[in-house]
Amino acid sequence: MEEKNIIEQIKSLSKQVSFGEATHVDEDKSLVLEDKDNNLHTLVPIETLNALVLALKQAKQENFNLRLEKTIWKYVPVDFADTWAVVMDEIEKTHNIDENISEVSLNRIVKSIKKKHPNLFLNIDDFLSGGLRQIGS
Numbered sequence: 068m069e070e071k072n073i074i075e076q077i078k079s080l081s082k083q084v085s086f087g088e089a090t091h092v093d094e095d096k097s098l099v100l101e102d103k104d105n106n107l108h109t110l111v112p113i114e115t116l117n118a119l120v121l122a123l124k125q126a127k128q129e130n131f132n133l134r135l136e137k138t139i140w141k142y143v144p145v146d147f148a149d150t151w152a153v154v155m156d157e158i159e160k161t162h163n164i165d166e167n168i169s170e171v172s173l174n175r176i177v178k179s180i181k182k183k184h185p186n187l188f189l190n191i192d193d194f195l196s197g198g199l200r201q202i203g204s
Contacts, residue, residue: 073116131168138173142181143189150187153180 098110135154144150157176162168168176181188 073120074113134170135173138170138177141174142177143191144187145189146187150180153184153187 100108100110102108135151139147139150139154154177157180158168161176162172
């Protein structure tokens with residue numbers, strides 16, 4: 068399905084570009100075309116394009132995972148894996164998976180979960196208060 072969408076986009080774009088006479092095939096078997104304004108364009112095998120799209124998707128997922136991990140740690144979870152599972156469940160329920168979720172949204176989601184499920188997080192204020200009482204006793 069996605070491959071067809073990419074092919075349709077390529078066809079649409081190719082109708083908008085007119086190329087000059089200069090063409091050649093480079094080392095990786097990609098066709099390189101030069102247009103009338105001396106801009107270079109390349110046509111690559113669909114397998115190469117798919118590999119590139121997959122690599123970009125994986126990088127986007129890694130970036131999201133790192134941002135989410137940083138946000139969760141900021142709120143001091145008792146058990147990171149449990150907290151991660153609850154947060155991911157909430158994100159899947161309320162957001163489109165392909166949507167680019169901002170730092171502010173991640174903060175809001177984790178903060179909301181901390182209110183709903185306080186047992187997932189350490190309450191630093193309680194910890195410090197109890198610790199100070201013990202020291203003062």
